[in-house]
Structure formats: C-alpha cells, structure tokens
Amino acid sequence: MTQTENDPAVTPPGEGLSVTLDDVRAARELLDGVIVHTPLEHSRALGRRMNATVHLKCENLQRAGSFKVRGAYVRMSRLSDEEKARGVVAASAGNHAQGVALAAKKLGISATIYMPRGVALPKLAATRDHGADVVLHGSNVDEALAEAQRQSEETGAVFIHPFNSTDVVAGQGTIGLEILDEEPEVDTVIMGIGGGGLLAGNAVALKQEAARRGRRLRIIGVQAENAAAYPPSLAADALVPLKGVRTIADGIAVGQPGEIPFEIIKELVDEVVTVSEDAIAEALIFLMERSKMVVEPAGAVGVAALMEGKLEALGIEAENIVAVLSGGNIDPMLMLKVIQRGLSAADRFLTVKLMLKDRPGELAMISRIVSETDANVIGVDHTRIGGELSMGDVALVINMETKGAEHSSLVLNSLRAEGYEPMVLN
Incomplete structure (x- = not known):
C-alpha cells in the first residue's frame, strides 16, 4: 500500500455508506x-x-x-427536547454504562442502566457515581439488554444502543x-x-x-x-x-x-x-x-x-x-x-505439583533445589489428605516466579535430576 501525497488515484472509499x-x-x-x-x-x-x-x-x-462516552454523547445530544424529557435507558456490564451515565449527566437527561447481577463492583459504583439509576437484572448482558429494551417500549425512554447507531x-x-x-x-x-x-x-x-x-x-x-x-x-x-x-x-x-x-x-x-x-x-x-x-x-x-x-x-x-x-x-x-x-503465558509463573514421601527432610530438599535455581517461591500448599495419596505420601504444590521459559526448564530439570517428577499445573 503506497502512500503518495496528493496521489490522484486515491479516491474517497466507502461512498454511499450510512456514516460519512x-x-x-x-x-x-x-x-x-x-x-x-x-x-x-x-x-x-x-x-x-x-x-x-x-x-x-x-x-x-x-x-x-473508555471511548464509549464519545458515541453516547453524540447520540444523546441529538435527541429532541421531548425525547430528552422522557429519559434514556441502556444495558451494559461496564464501559457503555459509564459512557451513557456520564453523557446523560452532562446533558441533564435522566438515565436508567440495566446491568447483570454479578457485575464488577467498581463498574457498578462508577455508573452510579455519574448519576445514573442502576437496575440489576439477569445473569448476563443479553438478559439485561432484553429488559432494557422492554422498559424502553413500556415507558417511552429512548434506548441507547452501544454500537448499532x-x-x-x-x-x-x-x-x-x-x-x-x-x-x-x-x-x-x-x-x-x-x-x-x-x-x-x-x-x-x-x-x-x-x-x-x-x-x-x-x-x-x-x-x-x-x-x-x-x-x-x-x-x-x-x-x-x-x-x-x-x-x-x-x-x-x-x-x-x-x-x-x-x-x-x-x-x-x-x-x-x-x-x-x-x-x-x-x-x-x-x-x-x-x-x-x-x-x-x-x-x-x-x-x-x-x-x-x-x-x-x-x-x-x-x-x-x-x-x-x-x-x-x-x-x-x-x-x-x-x-x-x-505471567504464565510468558513463562514467568510456574506452578508444579510433587508427590513426596512423608518423612523429615523432604520439604527442605525441595526448598534447597528451588533456591539453587534462583526461582522465587510465592506460595506453597502441603497436604497429606486426598484420594490420590497413598499412606505415607504428601502432595506439594509450589507457585514460583521465574525469569522465562529457559529458567522454568532449569527449575524442572533440577527437580528431575534429584529424582522427583514435577507436574506442571499452569
């Protein structure tokens, strides 16, 4: 794709589309x-x-x-005075809700936002802080959306679609x-x-x-x-x-x-x-x-x-x-x-499970091996109870911060060299 300034061959694309x-x-x-x-x-x-x-x-x-306030404000600013008086309704689990709520506040329009139950509390609080009336409905956005559209038809409030406008x-x-x-x-x-x-x-x-x-x-x-x-x-x-x-x-x-x-x-x-x-x-x-x-x-x-x-x-x-x-x-x-x-996708977080004999010194041995590889242990789960465990065995799950794929391989190979069989969980 060449980019020649003032190239007469370059003509405006998308003529006749609904947005120009x-x-x-x-x-x-x-x-x-x-x-x-x-x-x-x-x-x-x-x-x-x-x-x-x-x-x-x-x-x-x-x-x-987020960018959502741009479209919400343009849509709502073009409502007639009569439409603005009826208020607006929308449905969202986050960004569209906050965009509509902020735009409504700027324009002096009452807004009701339907959000699914279980919505993240920061998003719920932010939407309310912008002055919108929030109604929790349904288990997902589709259910909240259906209820918002129903309320729009029933009350006359203008439905603000998140993208189809x-x-x-x-x-x-x-x-x-x-x-x-x-x-x-x-x-x-x-x-x-x-x-x-x-x-x-x-x-x-x-x-x-x-x-x-x-x-x-x-x-x-x-x-x-x-x-x-x-x-x-x-x-x-x-x-x-x-x-x-x-x-x-x-x-x-x-x-x-x-x-x-x-x-x-x-x-x-x-x-x-x-x-x-x-x-x-x-x-x-x-x-x-x-x-x-x-x-x-x-x-x-x-x-x-x-x-x-x-x-x-x-x-x-x-x-x-x-x-x-x-x-x-x-x-x-x-x-x-x-x-x-x-971190796991970047091979910087390693979780391994080890089956150990329940005897003194085993945990110290694992700690020594991991320490010598310079991995950083950030969590350990040690249990003697579980259907997969035989009498006299323990299960050890270790969460470690590593420096990448090569370092993770070093940790695993060091454990194997000492006779252990680490199972990678992440």
Whole structure:
C-alpha cells in the first residue's frame, strides 16, 4: 500500500455508506469541550518487537475510562427536547454504562442502566457515581439488554444502543481524526471489535480523511478467538450469531455484529484477526510493565495481535502503526487473574505439583533445589489428605516466579535430576 501525497488515484472509499467523514467531523464539533483529547504515546518497546514505529492511542485515559462516552454523547445530544424529557435507558456490564451515565449527566437527561447481577463492583459504583439509576437484572448482558429494551417500549425512554447507531459510530470515529492530526504518516491502525461501532467509525474517519489527503492506510480489526463473530459473518456476508461467547475481554464479548457497523466494516476494513486469551493476558502485562498503562483486556487486543505476529502472518510490512487502547476499566479481581495468566503465558509463573514421601527432610530438599535455581517461591500448599495419596505420601504444590521459559526448564530439570517428577499445573 503506497502512500503518495496528493496521489490522484486515491479516491474517497466507502461512498454511499450510512456514516460519512462529514458525520464524523460534525461529531467532533459536538464533543469539543466534553471529552479528553487522549494522548498518542510512542512505544519504543513495542516498536523494537515490530521493527517499526508504534504509537498507542490511549483511550484508557478517556473520561469514564473508555471511548464509549464519545458515541453516547453524540447520540444523546441529538435527541429532541421531548425525547430528552422522557429519559434514556441502556444495558451494559461496564464501559457503555459509564459512557451513557456520564453523557446523560452532562446533558441533564435522566438515565436508567440495566446491568447483570454479578457485575464488577467498581463498574457498578462508577455508573452510579455519574448519576445514573442502576437496575440489576439477569445473569448476563443479553438478559439485561432484553429488559432494557422492554422498559424502553413500556415507558417511552429512548434506548441507547452501544454500537448499532449512526450517531454512535460517528462519535467513535473521532478517534481516527485525532490519530491523523497527531501522526499523519501512520500506515496501519489496529483496534478491537465487539459489536463494531469503534472499528466502523474509525474506518470511515481514517480511510476517507487519508484519501482526502492523497494517502492510503490499513485498518485491522481484532477479536478474541472465543468471541469472534465477525470472521464468519464477513465470510457469509450476513450477520452470523455466535453461541457460547466467553472471553476475559468482556468489553468485546458480543455474539453478533451490529447491522450498521457490519456494512461499513465489510467495505472499509482490510483485515480482521483473532487473538488467544493468553496473548491478551500477556499484552496486558506488557502494557503495565513497559508503557505504565492500566488497560482492560478488551483494550489490549490490538497490542496482543502485534505481539502474536498477526501482521507478519498476513504478510503486512507496516512502518508506522497505531494501536488503540480502547479502555482501562478493569476489575481489580479480574486483574489479579489476568496478571497470573499473563505471567504464565510468558513463562514467568510456574506452578508444579510433587508427590513426596512423608518423612523429615523432604520439604527442605525441595526448598534447597528451588533456591539453587534462583526461582522465587510465592506460595506453597502441603497436604497429606486426598484420594490420590497413598499412606505415607504428601502432595506439594509450589507457585514460583521465574525469569522465562529457559529458567522454568532449569527449575524442572533440577527437580528431575534429584529424582522427583514435577507436574506442571499452569
């Protein structure tokens, strides 16, 4: 993909779509003074991995912790006075809830947000702190969504969809204009996909504004492999619902694309790739350690795709990349689990189980071996009770911090050299 300035062969793509560059520009005017112009941070560490220039668009630092307030505010600001008086209703387990609640507060509109029972307490508290009335309903977002739509029909409150709205799509696309203003030479932009509002809006903004400037660039969408509704839908050229969506990236755990974003994405987006749960966890750790960024799993999938070599697998030779960190609202309890999983995926966390004879000195022997390998023991479980244990045996489970795959192998080989049979549990 060449990028020749003022190349007459570059024509505006996506003509006739439901959202245009003018719509995104109008949304940017509405958002002036409402949102934060989030920074574009240079990541030297990621750039060395990619052999390219890499920047991070830090929407995790946006008001309410994610990009969602952009689209919610644009949609709600365009309601008539009569609609505003009726109030709004929405459903979400996190970011959309907070975006709607904050936008409603700014616009003086009453908001009722349906959230599933068991929603993370920080997200529940944040939504209420923005002034919304929160109703806990159902065991998942789909059940909360159905109840929110029912209440909208019954009460007349305006339902604010998280992604299937032209106003929402245009609002999310304002990120792309900010990227091009700060990094006009970008050739590849990569970001996550749930229902598709974020990707669709930015595809319009980036592709059409770049074409206006006589340039071309690539747009790459990323889904968690256990919640990837777009690849089969794009292949079938129809909305294909998924069953059993389950991922740590709850912000993009959507079982079916939105109709409006789907039409834009199939026209303008170059590639959609998927990443593993381990890759997401490892990316989250990388961002915390190397970029000092607290990012939720859904916000880290673009970085996960870069780290997992997805561009190379597609044969893409990118020189100037922007990855969008779409949100930073992570539940501390989930963070603990993700950190452990990320460390394990990077071979920096090792859990082994050993069967020992119940006699003096065995535990001291294990401690000596581990100590000599310079592994850091952070937890030990020692038990004499269990169906797998014979009389006179004990089971020992050790959690250790290691320095990588080579170091983990050293620990295991050292135990084996002394006659033990360690079973790796992580």
